[in-house]
Amino acid sequence: MKKLAISTMAVLLACPAFAGINHPDQGSSWQMWGMDPYVGLRGGMSYTNMNYKYDGNKESMTDYIFQGRAALGLEVCDTVRSEIEWSYFGKLSDQEYFGATAGNLDVKTKMQTLLWNNYWEFGDYKMLRPFVGLGAGVAFTSTERYGNLAPYSSEDKTRFSAMGTMGMTFDMERFAVDVAARYTYADVRSGLHNFGGDIGIRFMF
Numbered sequence: 001m002k003k004l005a006i007s008t009m010a011v012l013l014a015c016p017a018f019a020g021i022n023h024p025d026q027g028s029s030w031q032m033w034g035m036d037p038y039v040g041l042r043g044g045m046s047y048t049n050m051n052y053k054y055d056g057n058k059e060s061m062t063d064y065i066f067q068g069r070a071a072l073g074l075e076v077c078d079t080v081r082s083e084i085e086w087s088y089f090g091k092l093s094d095q096e097y098f099g100a101t102a103g104n105l106d107v108k109t110k111m112q113t114l115l116w117n118n119y120w121e122f123g124d125y126k127m128l129r130p131f132v133g134l135g136a137g138v139a140f141t142s143t144e145r146y147g148n149l150a151p152y153s154s155e156d157k158t159r160f161s162a163m164g165t166m167g168m169t170f171d172m173e174r175f176a177v178d179v180a181a182r183y184t185y186a187d188v189r190s191g192l193h194n195f196g197g198d199i200g201i202r203f204m205f
Contacts, residue, residue, distance in 0.1 A: 035074040039070075039202070040073065046196025054150070058190060061092065065089055065091065068087070070085070083116075084116055089110070092107075092109040109142070111140065113140070116136060127171050136161070138159065141157045142154075179198075180200070181196070
């Protein structure tokens with residue numbers, strides 16, 4: 001998975017070099033079924049809460065983590081776009097939970113998501129437009145548990161994930177800057193909730 005992620009990022013970083021080859025008045029260099037393709041890179045910070053059950057008790061484990069996103073998408077029309085997005089979230093790590101039961105349980109969780117997102121931009125302004133979006137797909141998680149009185153546990157899961165977002169697009173024709181607030185849910189353990197903000201750039205072809 002790590003090699004795949006590195007290869008994907010390398011390809012996406014190379015793509016902007018091809019996005020500006022054409023003259024600005026010529027429009028897209030190529031289309032798919034009449035729709036304009038794009039690549040997007042996004043990054044930001046987020047607050048994550050995961051509800052973890054152990055021995056009949058439940059704790060809310062929280063942390064502030066980095067998030068990075070890469071997307072391949074199509075502009076269906078001037079206001080609607082659809083994309084496949086891969087996301088990487090920093091490691092969620094908390095200590096000293098279930099102290100009386102497990103001797104300060106330490107749970108570390110890593111997560112990546114693969115989502116199909118759809119966005120709707122609205123407003124009469126050509127350059128500045130707000131947008132809302134919804135996405136659904138899968139989350140790939142790896143969870144490790146340590147404890148003085150609890151046995152070591154490690155598990156990898158693939159679970160349902162969903163995303164909701166709202167933000168603002170600054171459209172520069174050949175590229176666009178997106179500022180967004182996002183909520184991501186993953187069906188991990190008793191529920192993982194991520195609230196984040198990011199800024200990204202989309203390169204049109």
